[in-house]
Amino acid sequence: MPALAGAQDMTADKRYCEALLDKYLRYAGVTEYPGTPGKLSNDNAAGIAQAKCQAGDTAAGIAILERKLRDAKLEPPPRG
DSSP states (O other): OHHHHHHHHHHHHHHHHHHHHHHHHHHTSEEOOTTOOSOEEOOHHHHHHHHHHHTTOHHHHHHHHHHHHHHTTOOOOOOO
16 A cells, blocks of 8 residues: 555656646746747756656655745645
């Protein structure tokens, strides 16, 4: 049973990491350039956080994204 609980925690952390990244990209970490469709991330730290989350190092990715949101005066989304 402990392995199952650990897998559920990892899945929850990965979903939270994705929610953090989504909020960050929507409201804080984007720049619109004339002539460029859509919005582009202008922050390498967000890219690093995304890579860490995808690689399974969710603790590091979450820490970066929570800090970036708070620095932008935004509250992180609710966890879980």
